[in-house]
Amino acid sequence: MPTTLTAFADVTTSDSALRRFLHGLPGVDAVGLEARAAALGTRSIKTTAKAYAIDLAISMIDLTTLEGADTPGKVRALAAKAVHPDPTDRTTPMTAAVCVYPDMVATAKAALGGADVKVASVATAFPAGRAALPVKLADTRDAVAAGADEIDMVIDRGAFLAGRYLETYELIKAVKEACVRPDGTSARLKVIFETGELSTYDNIRRASWIGMLAGADFIKTSTGKVGVNATPANTLLMLEAVRDFKAQTGIQVGVKPAGGIRTTKDAIKFLVLVNETVGEDWLTNEWFRFGASSLLNDLLMQRQKLSTGRYSGPDYVTVD
Amino acid sequence: MASLFEYAPAPESRSVVDIAPSYGLFIDGEFTDAADGKVFKTVSPSSEEVLAEVAQAGAADVDRAVKAARKAFEKWSALPGSERAKYLFRIARIIQERSRELAVLETLDNGKPIKETRDADLPLVAAHFFYYAGWADKLDHAGYGANPRPLGVAGQVIPWNFPLLMLAWKIAPALATGNTVVLKPAETTPLSALFFADICRQAGLPKGVVNIVPGYGDAGAELVAHPDVNKVAFTGSTAVGKAIARQVAGSGKKVTLELGGKGANIVFDDAPIDQAVEGIVGGIFFNQGQVCCAGSRLLVQESIHDELLDSLKRRLSTLRLGDPLDKNTDIGAINSAEQLARITALAETGEAEGAERWSPACELPSAGYWFAPTLFTNVTQAHTVARDEIFGPVLSVLTFRTPDEAVAKANNSQYGLSAGIWTEKGSRILAVANKLRAGVVWANTFNKFDPTSPFGGYKESGFGREGGRHGLEAYLDV
Incomplete structure (x- = not known):
């Protein structure tokens, strides 16, 4: 445990201590939270600001394919797109990462070659998380051994909703340890809460704190596999959590909204949330990511519009 | 503010509003000069640029406006509520249609951000007219007995902080209940009231039902003191509110005052x-x-x-x-x-x-x-x-x-x-x-407004309620 976290050491000593701490966090007023997120959504981002935001958003994408039908060919296509999102314009930034299932990590790694695009792998019996702990840890170690730079784990929503907060905390800690490579370095750990299943904003704030206390490098909204995924409000709430955590511990934690962000307009709204809630420290793909797939093409079309002055169309971006 | 993500200027276009170089008083359905020919300038507070010259109402003009309102009262108050409602619904719709223009105008004349005029003032203005339009033919069910009667001519004096919204709070219930109106907007923000006058014409509102007399405090005092005014409604400072209360005491005029606060x-x-x-x-x-x-x-x-x-x-x-x-x-x-x-x-x-x-x-x-x-x-x-x-x-x-x-x-x-x-x-x-x-x-919220909710104060914040069912009482002889 980092020394800065010692202040919180006593809150994770028992289930009841952790419960008292989590339930002592300030409540979240749902109406007010959503109103604030909506108000920031009315910011008008034009011209130079839009160009900056589009390139930043592209560079923050974890380009994702998480389907049962994923093949090496599909993953290679995705990797190629991550490196050169717009083949007609080499000034387009690379995406932050490609995000795949553990068995596709080696393929993705090979396809990316030396490019500065990370390989993120979901793990821990994604997306449901319904497996025994040893299975989840083996899943994680397997992905790390195959070369994953980042692990996107899911928490056990069942344990969390049943009030077994310490179990949730211990799971994250165990996965974090499983992220350590033989050379002592570690894959960065993103912790998915599946906010749509946690349902209340109070739960999302509590889950965020469990994740951060357990050593998450990123907290992430969702798997993209349920009805409600990333929303401006739940992302704003998680940004407030990482802001407060940094203020109290000095430790910076990243945020990754995932699922349902499909348009440039939406992505820019999320960047405005980042800018006005946590500021420029998080305006980098080191600390903020979008879990998305179709978003990239819309960003590319808007980018082309800005540089050429006219809209191209879906045939002028690659379909993968 | 983060410097990495600097928002480029995103100005709303001024071209959506056409401000004339000069405006008259709106009396009996016509724009006219002041009797003594006086005018004053209204400026944009964010730049001090002169936006327009506006006729300045004096005692003679106020008298003419009250006479026009009195003349219009007979027919207007005799209309079935459902007919009055049609005019109010029409006004509400025109406000919605012209809301971008009015939002830009209000921002220019008042200095408040376009974000607020666009997302708060104008939607609330339209909502207020829609709400009271709905009451016009249901006054029997407002809780004041069968067929409650209007008061007559309402003299209304409004402030500069929400010019068009305060106008809506005053005019919508007055018209719904069958009163006619002489309204004095604040001298620093007369333009949206004059655009509203144009909307009244566009809606085909009968002449004299709404009269707008821009001017200074003296015009407001003339209006409040006018013997043929039956109802005084004022929103503004506590000092002026006290003066009005003294002035109308014993006159038989019904008064509502919405004054200061320290929330x-x-x-x-x-x-x-x-x-x-x-x-x-x-x-x-x-x-x-x-x-x-x-x-x-x-x-x-x-x-x-x-x-x-x-x-x-x-x-x-x-x-x-x-x-x-x-x-x-x-x-x-x-x-x-x-x-x-x-x-x-x-x-x-x-x-x-x-x-x-x-x-x-x-x-x-x-x-x-x-x-x-x-x-x-x-x-x-x-x-x-x-x-x-x-x-x-x-x-x-x-x-x-x-x-x-x-x-x-x-x-x-x-x-x-x-x-x-x-x-x-x-x-x-x-x-x-x-x-x-x-x-x-x-x-767990603040500054939330809705036309269905009554608004008003205790103590030196005034008396009477505006908005909701309660807001009807101020304009009914009950």
Whole structure:
């Protein structure tokens, strides 16, 4: 445990201590939270600001394919797109990462070659998380051994909703340890809460704190596999959590909204949330990511519009 | 504000509104010059640019307007409610159709950000007309007995802080109940009322039902004193409100006054802190604090004072002050040089009396009337900034220890217009709200308005209610 976290050491000593701490966090007023997120959504981002935001958003994408039908060919296509999102314009930034299932990590790694695009792998019996702990840890170690730079784990929503907060905390800690490579370095750990299943904003704030206390490098909204995924409000709430955590511990934690962000307009709204809630420290793909797939093409079309002055169309971006 | 992600200018287009070089008074369905030919200039507070020259009403003009309203009253009040409703619905729809134009106009003339005129003022204006249009043919069911009668001619004097919205609050219930109207807009913001006059013509409203007489306080006094006015409705300062009350005493005129306020925003230690910070910011910096129900006194439980203030200061540092027409502007200009001087003087008094002053780093434009968002901490009940209405972007922060102390301090004011309660505990909201002497009490929110909800004050904040079913009473002979 980092020394800065010692202040919180006593809150994770028992289930009841952790419960008292989590339930002592300030409540979240749902109406007010959503109103604030909506108000920031009315910011008008034009011209130079839009160009900056589009390139930043592209560079923050974890380009994702998480389907049962994923093949090496599909993953290679995705990797190629991550490196050169717009083949007609080499000034387009690379995406932050490609995000795949553990068995596709080696393929993705090979396809990316030396490019500065990370390989993120979901793990821990994604997306449901319904497996025994040893299975989840083996899943994680397997992905790390195959070369994953980042692990996107899911928490056990069942344990969390049943009030077994310490179990949730211990799971994250165990996965974090499983992220350590033989050379002592570690894959960065993103912790998915599946906010749509946690349902209340109070739960999302509590889950965020469990994740951060357990050593998450990123907290992430969702798997993209349920009805409600990333929303401006739940992302704003998680940004407030990482802001407060940094203020109290000095430790910076990243945020990754995932699922349902499909348009440039939406992505820019999320960047405005980042800018006005946590500021420029998080305006980098080191600390903020979008879990998305179709978003990239819309960003590319808007980018082309800005540089050429006219809209191209879906045939002028690659379909993968 | 982060410099990495600098928002490029995003101004709303001025071309959507066509401001004529000069405007007349609107009397008996026509725009006319003042009897004595006097005019005054209205300027844009953010740039001091002259927007237009406006005819200045005097005693003779007010008399002519009241006569026109009297003449129109007979037919207008005899119309079936369903017919009056048609005009009001038509006006509401035209306002919606022209809302972008009116929002830009209001921002130019008042100085408030386009974000507010677009998202708050104009939607509320239209909603108010729609709401009272619905009442026009249902007055039998308003709780005042069968077939309640209108009063006659309503003389209405409105302020400059929400020019078109205050006009809507006054005119919509007056017309719905069958009264006719002479309205005097404030001298610094006459334009939206004159555009409204045009909307009345566009809607085919019978001549004389609505008359608009821009001018100064003397015109307002003439209107209030006019012997043929049956109803006086005033929104503005407590000083003028008291003068009006004295003037109409014994005259038989029905009066409603909506005056000043010094709203207490009470934050308990179990409040949803992030949302409370938003509510505090919205409560005092909405419309540059030029809001009678502003939450200008922050009463924070002492145990969370430092934490809350840190959050509040961090949040204030992200406020964007500047061109009101820019869609990203949060804080616009103060309405007039006179108001700016008053705010400046009161803030200086606060400092002189030992309160601690703080503002975020914030560059003020060189032209126009501007005041940076300001906090005063270490304020007690004895400080002027805790007692006097500043009517500007200035928040006084006080502390309390127990709910009883919070209630006592909140009520310890000559005013009683608004209050806010922030706590996650529902029972506390109800208990505290019951003890507050304030016309409106918001719980875990602030500055929320709706035409269905009555609005008005206790004590020196005035009397009578506007909005909702209660708002009908002010315009009915009941």
